[in-house]
Amino acid sequence: MSLPTFAITSGEPAGVGPDLCAALPRREWPARLVVIGDREMIAARIHAVEPALDILAYQPDGAPRPGALEVLHVPLAVAATAGRLEPLNGRYVLDVLDRAIAGCKSGEFAGMVTAPVHKGIICDAGVPFSGHTEYLAEATATPLVVMMLVGGGMRVALATTHLPLKDVPAAITRPLLTDTLRILHQDLKARFGLAAPRILVAGLNPHAGEGGHMGMEEIEVITPVLEALRAEGMDLRGPLPADTLFVPHTLEQGDAVLAMFHDQGLPVLKHASFGGGVNVTLGLPIIRTSVDHGTALDLAGSGRADPGSLFAAVELAIAMAKGRRP
Numbered sequence: 001m002s003l004p005t006f007a008i009t010s011g012e013p014a015g016v017g018p019d020l021c022a023a024l025p026r027r028e029w030p031a032r033l034v035v036i037g038d039r040e041m042i043a044a045r046i047h048a049v050e051p052a053l054d055i056l057a058y059q060p061d062g063a064p065r066p067g068a069l070e071v072l073h074v075p076l077a078v079a080a081t082a083g084r085l086e087p088l089n090g091r092y093v094l095d096v097l098d099r100a101i102a103g104c105k106s107g108e109f110a111g112m113v114t115a116p117v118h119k120g121i122i123c124d125a126g127v128p129f130s131g132h133t134e135y136l137a138e139a140t141a142t143p144l145v146v147m148m149l150v151g152g153g154m155r156v157a158l159a160t161t162h163l164p165l166k167d168v169p170a171a172i173t174r175p176l177l178t179d180t181l182r183i184l185h186q187d188l189k190a191r192f193g194l195a196a197p198r199i200l201v202a203g204l205n206p207h208a209g210e211g212g213h214m215g216m217e218e219i220e221v222i223t224p225v226l227e228a229l230r231a232e233g234m235d236l237r238g239p240l241p242a243d244t245l246f247v248p249h250t251l252e253q254g255d256a257v258l259a260m261f262h263d264q265g266l267p268v269l270k271h272a273s274f275g276g277g278v279n280v281t282l283g284l285p286i287i288r289t290s291v292d293h294g295t296a297l298d299l300a301g302s303g304r305a306d307p308g309s310l311f312a313a314v315e316l317a318i319a320m321a322k323g324r325r326p
């Protein structure tokens with residue numbers, strides 16, 4: 001029986017992504033994993049972190065070579081140095097992503113798993129880029145996607161993603177919240193096997209606005225959306241004060257949390273599971289999971305980067321493709 005094939009994008013070449021890819025053959029996967037990136041750069045990093053590994057996945061007779069890494073070559077613009085960002089390679093990082101997206105769309109890949117990229121250096125290269133999540137939405141012509149991180153026994157989704165904090169209140173509108181909750185609810189059912197997902201929704205302001213004394217978004221935006229969607233049958237609790245939403249007895253009343261902004265939800269989850277969590281993009285026509293950490297330039301090429309989150313991201317992508325409850 002042929003195994004499903006997943007693209008693993010090796011990410012920022014100065015970061016830990018290539019090192020983490022080198023660790024993939026430590027396990028036997030129930031899938032074929034194709035790492036996308038510059039072959040020479042990845043080979044050099046493999047020699048630094050996994051000297052025993054042979055990059056060639058196939059023996060001369062074409063048979064798979066056990067314990068090797070299969071690399072689909074996308075060329076760097078200029079040589080990469082671990083730990084040193086180079087704007088001239090910003091376009092390369094996007095070329096790697098584009099190759100994986102094309103393969104997911106064509107059916108060549110059952111899904112894609114992304115190693116970390118550095119958003120700033122891609123912007124410095126002249127391409128406005130705020131994250132894989134937004135890039136994938138555009139590349140697949142999906143009007144709205146939802147970022148959700150899974151780890152530490154939690155699922156935390158975000159109503160807004162990579163926005164300056166000052167722009168968050170205006171971004172939280174009734175249409176955005178309605179569509180975000182619909183996507184979250186639908187994908188918890190379809191991709192995570194939950195028949196009737198229970199979603200805990202955070203407020204935006206301290207103490208969920210304290211009855212309007214500390215902000216009006218809960219009264220004017222969040223509560224009306226929750227009431228309308230409850231009337232459709234969704235199990236939604238909130239708006240809940242975010243400071244106590246994450247205490248265990250509240251968390252256990254939900255299957256997922258919807259936080260209003262990036263640093264309301266993610267610090268809690270990363271505190272509980274950093275290095276073992278997974279970032280998944282909901283609402284896409286393709287499967288995409290990712291690590292829960294960044295480029296860790298300080299560790300690139302050292303062999304000290306922990307591949308746990310990449311392994312968890314591969315496991316989740318495989319489970320999602322099988323339609324199993326992850």
Ligand SMILES: NC(=O)c1ccc[n+]([C@@H]2O[C@H](COP(=O)([O-])OP(=O)(O)OC[C@H]3O[C@@H](n4cnc5c(N)ncnc54)[C@H](O)[C@@H]3O)[C@@H](O)[C@H]2O)c1
Nearest residue numbers: 115116117118119120290291293294295296298299305306
């Ligand atoms: N999925 C992604 O592409 C992704 C996710 C998060 C951050 N980023 C980007 O990464 C860049 C750097 O972000 P940052 O410095 O805030 O966070 P970071 O996760 O790169 O580093 C934070 C700390 O965690 C450590 N760390 C990270 N990954 C590790 C691993 N696998 N094993 C052991 N230790 C690890 C680092 O050494 C550092 O001390 C930014 O440009 C950010 O936007 C990308």
Ligand SMILES: N[C@H](C(=O)O)[C@H](O)COP(=O)(O)O
Nearest residue numbers: 131132133134279290292293
């Ligand atoms: N917000 C993510 C995190 O903190 O882990 C990270 O920046 C990656 O986002 P994308 O998947 O959109 O690149």
